[in-house]
Amino acid sequence: MMTLFSHRLRVAWAIAGATVVLGLGGCQNELSWGNDVHVPVLDDRLSWSDIVPDSLFQEGDPTEAVRFALQDTVDVVDWGAVLEIPDTTWAIQYGGEEEGLPEGFPILPGANFIAVTDVFEFNVDPSRGVELEFAEISSGAIEIEASHTLGLEMNMVYEFPHITLDGQPLLFEFNLPSAEGGVPGSATTTVDLSGAQFDFTQAVDSETGLNFDTNMLDITLVAVASEFANPNGYLVQASDSIRLELTFQSLVMEKLEGYFGNWMLPMNLGVGLFDTIPLPEPVADFEGMALRLHMDNTMGADLRLYLDTLALGELLVEGDLMAGHDIPRAIWTTGVPETTPWSLDLASPTSTFVQSLETFPDTVSVKGRVELNPFDTSDLLMDRWDAQFLPTAWLELSVPIRVGANGLLFSESFDLEVLDEWPGFDGFLHLDFTHTFPIEVEANLRAELLNGTVVQDTLLVPAGSVPNGTVGASTLSIPLNEENATTGGTMFVDFAINTFGAQPFTGQEYVRIQGRLEGTQTIVIDNGED
Structure with missing residues (x-):
């Protein structure tokens, strides 16, 4: 002093x-x-x-206790699990008469000796029933690997008519060197797909002539002969083969449309509470306090929240909070989600929350699960996702300061x-x-x-x-x-x-x-x- x-x-x-x-x-x-x-x-x-920000307190009647007010944004789940799509690989093998490369087949300079259009299914985790109509990619790539045993160089041209990049169908090509001395000619290239848009509804079923509804893409492949060891051309040998493989890898979605399937996402959240000088023989009367979990579900998909544990410090709160709590989907009509306010009272009068809070815990933590699409709406294909509008959640705590x-x-x-x-x-x-x-x-x-x-x-x-x-x-x-x-x-x-x-x-x-x-x-x- x-x-x-x-x-x-x-x-x-x-x-x-x-x-x-x-x-x-x-x-x-x-x-x-x-x-x-x-x-x-x-x-x-x-x-x-002078010592506490006004934002942390709710003043009311001067004869009543002031309320400590805390709003803290929390990450309910890792939305990256929704944003990422498993890698998809498409592969094709040419060799022999049945595989389009018969023995003795002559290949001349400039000839398109391979021209194929195929349809392949995009891997979007079919075990969960995912059905996609449209996707926009924020990041990811296609990796192409090719090898062959022919005595010539070739130019490979790939086209995906229903993948657009910068407003144009995705088209790319690369050269394969000639096989030489028993060593296959091989090459690998990667194409950046950032900003690409996928339309999974335009691929045509060759048997019915109808378009697929979901998950399918067209691919057109052309192989053009260029340089030859023998200027007169090349005759295919019985042992010759061509193997082509491409992989859509590490795709992160910016936008999705379709049905996202039914699956569980783990939830683990927590925020700090009382961080003060330890009080001697503390007592409290927090009757009238409130703790609510709010969520703004901007995703065009229904959610169901299951609470496994609610803890204040080391004390588990007992009460009827563990049942499923439905969170309605956003309505997408103009490209912007219209959400329904949703909140859950975690300080139910039938629980032990207030008694646990009066022990001055340093944290509140919640563990549980979030179920995606608890109702089967797969036939409607109305789920929507936009990474610009991520679902947000926050905890709101309001406690009357009656302590001693x-x-x-x-x-x-x-x-x-x-x-x-x-x-x-x-x-x-x-x-x-x-x-x-x-x-x-x-x-x-x-x-x-x-x-x-x-x-x-x-x-x-x-x-x-x-x-x-x-x-x-x-x-x-x-x-x-x-x-x-x-x-x-x-x-x-x-x-x-x-x-x-x-x-x-x-x-x-x-x-x-x-x-x-x-x-x-x-x-x-x-x-x-x-």
Whole structure:
């Protein structure tokens, strides 16, 4: 405490000393006299708004308890599981008459000796019943691997008429070197699919002539002969073959349309609660508190939430919260989701939530599962997803601050600053404490100075009350003189509080500390002849 006020005291004494010197500069003899000092040196006021952001409190009736309010966004599930599609591989082998490359077949320069159109099914986890009509890719690629045993170079041309990139059907080509000395000609290339759009409804069933509804893509492949070891061409040998393989890999979806299937996503969320000085013998009355889980389901798919555990700190909350809780899908009509407000009361009156909260836990945590499409809507193909509109969830906690404590709050010690120069003062530093907190405060102070002097006192401040309009007030008087101020030492402080049970805090409480010096200053002036 001495350290806190020492700099301000130095300024006050410097101003006083300078005034005296200037006023008495003409004296020729040493003079000394005592001067009564009554100097205010401190006036600090501390309220709730000085230490706690207004956003964390909900003020209401000044006669009622203020509410601690917390809204914290939480990640209910890892939506990346919805965004990612398993890798899909399409492969084809040419070799022999039945596979389109008969023995003795002549290949001439510039000839399209392979031309094929095929339909393949896109791998979208059929075990979960996923049916896609449309997808837009935010990132991913196609990797193409090809090898052959023919004695010629060839140019491979791939076209996907129903995959568009930059508004055009996806078309790419690459060259394969000639096989040589028994070593196959091979090459690998990768095509970036970022921004590509997939239409899975345009592929045609060769047997029925009708379009597939979902999950299918067309591919057209042309192989053009270019350079030959023999300028007259090449005759296919019985052992010749061509193997082509392409893989759609690491696809992350920006948009999806169709039916996303039925599956479970794990949920594990938590937020911090009370992070304060440990209270002695704490008591609380949180009746009327609320904890709600909110979710804005922007996905065009129904969800069902299952709560497995709800815990406050290490305590599991008991109650009927574990049943499935349905979260309605968003309605997509204009490309922007229209959501239905949804929330779940986690502090049900039939649960042990309030009792657990009154133990001042440091966290609240929820574990469970989220079921995607609990209702079978696969025939409607109306699920929608856009990564620009991710589902969001948040916990909302509102707790009336009715708490109490009784006992030693803290015990500290700190060094007292040594002042090299101190005017000839003998008196007291009076600290006047006033407050409206519903807390009785007892502070025991003991200063052990290096010169052997021990100064101790007890400050007892009665409780105040905003609803009752009462102010707790008390004064602590600390003796000060030149000898003590220039010695230094250690200050020991024990700070105890008592609220006499759980008390409501209104959020309008304050504490004010005013400091004043009272005593006698001995002034000595030596102004001899030059």
